[in-house]
Amino acid sequence: MNRYPIENRILVAIDCIIFGFDGEEIKLLVIKRNFEPEKGNWSLMGGFLHHNEDLEDGAERILYDLTGLKNIYVEQIFTAGRIERDPVERTISVVFFALIGIRDQDKEAVNAHNAHWLSLERKPPLIFDHDDMVAKAIEHLRYKAALHPIGFELLPERFTIPKLQKLYEAIYNVQLDRRNFSRKILSTGLLMDTGEKDDQSSTKKATLYRLDQEKYKNKFSSFWHFMPHPGIE
Amino acid sequence: MNRYPIENRILVAIDCIIFGFDGEEIKLLVIKRNFEPEKGNWSLMGGFLHHNEDLEDGAERILYDLTGLKNIYVEQIFTAGRIERDPVERTISVVFFALIGIRDQDKEAVNAHNAHWLSLERKPPLIFDHDDMVAKAIEHLRYKAALHPIGFELLPERFTIPKLQKLYEAIYNVQLDRRNFSRKILSTGLLMDTGEKDDQSSTKKATLYRLDQEKYKNKFSSFWHFMPHPGIE
């Protein structure tokens, strides 16, 4: 293989921010790092980009390795490139964010990696610049979820509107009006009534919906406004 | 320096998408490549990331080198990582986009690099995956400009509302209503009347405004809606 006459080759890492939702709050999947430096401290799941794989494939490899899941929602958000971000050696890191239904994960794979779901609100500091990455990811989640129906990726296949609302309230840390929220969501036409009811609830059982996959794909990039006006930053 | 025990170090490039606006249409600043492969063909301005510089600094270095400008609007948009995107050697490229006032450029620097402003509408194909990068950049510009007052970065310090409107019409390839546009823009409170008039115009002279820098900085991340509703993809 020909090469450019340059000596600047650099390590390229991939780090994954994995968000989940347990019905009450947003969770972040992190691992306890098992090698030096920073051994034993909390870290995002990551790895190095292989020479023979595309960036997106690398991210999917790492995500599959940890969660046993494929075909999950993954998006590249930015690349971290500060010189001293990794104390061992100059490394730039391409950061991806992934949204998964917590119930879908492969528990054995997760345990094997010493991984844990931490509450976003009460999480301990992470290594290197990972806290910064998480902050950017939250910002991105807020931005995107306000305009695109991305929230569904965090819910199980069948879900109720009140659960969806709890999710949005967790993302933005606000209280929303039940009636307006319901109307807004239903008016998108993205939800299909399954005819079933949520039997978890102890009072009136809520209707279970599922996404209309067709419309979801076709209209994904339309602009919606899932959040009341002043909100968001 | 300690090193990770891995042999996966990869070339990291930076490519810059430089948008300008000449009063009528959006322009893209590109260079005629002067080395193989693809010598003589159109290319984005780029370079390799140095070992001792941050990503953002690299982008600013490259932009300064070409345009003689500092403190311009620069934003990282994504990282291109397909295995075979550069035929010479595996190279990932961090793509930045920059908005500059065409009149501000250093013409000598631009000429020295054999650079040209091409119309976005009628541009020739670029090398490698650069067309793909440009497409993503336009999408990003459209997305961002619809919600944030980013358009001002493409105009000179003092500008008229009709010029701003032309800019938005160029970005989205639509016709906007003069009166509604003006009202919407003025209602943001971001514009300050300079008291002067545009003497370029041959009919009624339009009022020259400039940005209220304070409000611009403070309110930049608020949500606005500069585009009529259905618009945008």
Next chain:
DNA sequence: GCAAAAGTGTTAAAGCTACACCCATGT
């Protein structure tokens, strides 16, 4: 029957679109 959560309706205000009209300038 009561508490708790889900579902539906209404109304007033705000924002947006689509218009028409007037003003300033150069020829």
Next chain:
DNA sequence: ACATGGGTGTAGCTTTAACACTTTTGC
């Protein structure tokens, strides 16, 4: 004075926010 482009006002519609009432379920 007239053509061209800039500036402002308004009516009607749509969307949104804020609110009250009814329904279902478990105890």
